[in-house]
Amino acid sequence: MSEWPPPPLSTIVPIEKGPFPLDYSHRIFHMGSCFSQSIGSRLIADQFQVVSSPFGIVYDPTAMADQLDRIMSDQWYTLDDLVHDGHLYHSLDHHSTYSGGDAGPVLERINQSLQSCRDALPQCRLMILTFANTRSFQHRATGRRAANCHQLPSSEWTVEEMGLKALTDRYVPLITNMQARFPSLHMMVTISPVRYLYGGMQQNNRSKARLHLLAETLEPLNVWTFPAFEILMDELRDYRYYDRDLVHPSALAVDIIYQRWLESILTLPAKELLQQVRSIHRDLNHRLRFPETAQARAFRDTTMKKIExxxxxxxxxxxxxxDVIPPTEPT
Structure with a gap:
């Protein structure tokens, strides 16, 4: 007779409760790789107050540290900070969504985003940093580290794998400085579960190992590490949880990781409010077969009343x- 009840179908990654309670009154800042963007978009959909990085997606932790330094400084971006590829102006600190054919609007978008972040960061309760890999690019012509290469020729770059000491030396004083400046800001790091195969599987594993050791080094500074990497690698551990490219987690996998994180950090009232928010989202996303009927109008009216x-x-x-019903101005 087979064993009953059957053994677990996967190794469940234990997750300790977050070191601080999070609720809807708290703002959340996130920065990092595409996995960070996936988590951020889910937080926004769940109606949390989210402050996204003013630089866009970044994979290199050392470039991320440079970006954090720029946020905390009083420096603005000028024409000297841009490179021109013959067609577009780019900032080496920013994602290509900020690039454009005219330097003026590019700088205006960059500095407006930077100002918005500087204004919002003091009100944030949680900062989430997602580390992706340890590969760092230095622009030969300017000597500057780049968060994005903007598809410029490979001959323009010096590529380096950052060691643990260099990463630690960069982040320990940075975290200490940020905690002194923003004493109410809690910090959390995750290692992106996305595999980066530019140097093969072994190189990816070595890179991830350095990032895990960096996270361990930061933990005594009251930096919480959430095991997103372990949930995908050890708990889900099946290609059904990967996207078509077999290196990115699928939407289902990100949903599972996101939900495990929420369960570990949200207060009970926040969890209850979240269920109401998601119920309304289901109503808003419901496809009405006959949207012009009285029944459909009544359904929409009921949904609006639920929001109110x-x-x-x-x-x-x-x-x-x-975004559905603008808040009323106080009289």
Whole structure:
């Protein structure tokens, strides 16, 4: 007779409760790789207050550290900070979504995003940093480290794998400085579960190992490490949880990791509010077969009333579904 109850189908990664309670009154800053963007988009959908990095996606932790230094400085971007490839102006610190054919609008977008982040960061309760790999690019012509190569020729770059000591020497004083400047800001790091195969599987594993050791080094500084990497590698551990390229986690895998994180850090009232938010989202996303019927109009009216009721019950959170019903101005 086979064993009953059957053994678990996977190794469950234990997750300790987060070292601080998070609720809807707290702002969340996130920065890092495409995995960070996936988590950020889910937080936004769940109506949390999210401050995204003003630089866009970044994979190299040392470039991320440079970006954090720039946020905390009083320096703005000027024409000297841009490179021109013959067609477009680029910032080596920024994702290509900021690039453009005219330097003026490029700098305006960059500095507006930077100002918005500087204004919002002091009100943030949690900072999430997602480390992707240890590969660092230095632009030969300017001597500057780049967060994005903008498909410039490989001959323009010096590529280096950052060692643990260099990463530690960069991050320990940075984290210490940030904690002194923003004493109410809690910090969390994750290692992106996305595999980067530019140097083969072994190189990816060595890179991830250095990032895990960096996270361990930062933990005594009250930096919490959430095991997103372990959940995908050890708990899910099946290609059904990967995207078509077989290196990125699927949407289902990201959903699972995101939900495990929420369960570890949210307060009970926040979890209850989250369920209401998701119920309304399901109503908003419901496809009506006959949208012009009285029944469909009644369904939409009921959904709008649910939003109004939710906001009346939580007047401290006026941003809830503000993209659906703009908040009323106080009289």
């Amino acid at each position: 009721t939710l906001r009346n019950e939580h007047p401290a959170f006026p941003w809830l579904f503000s």
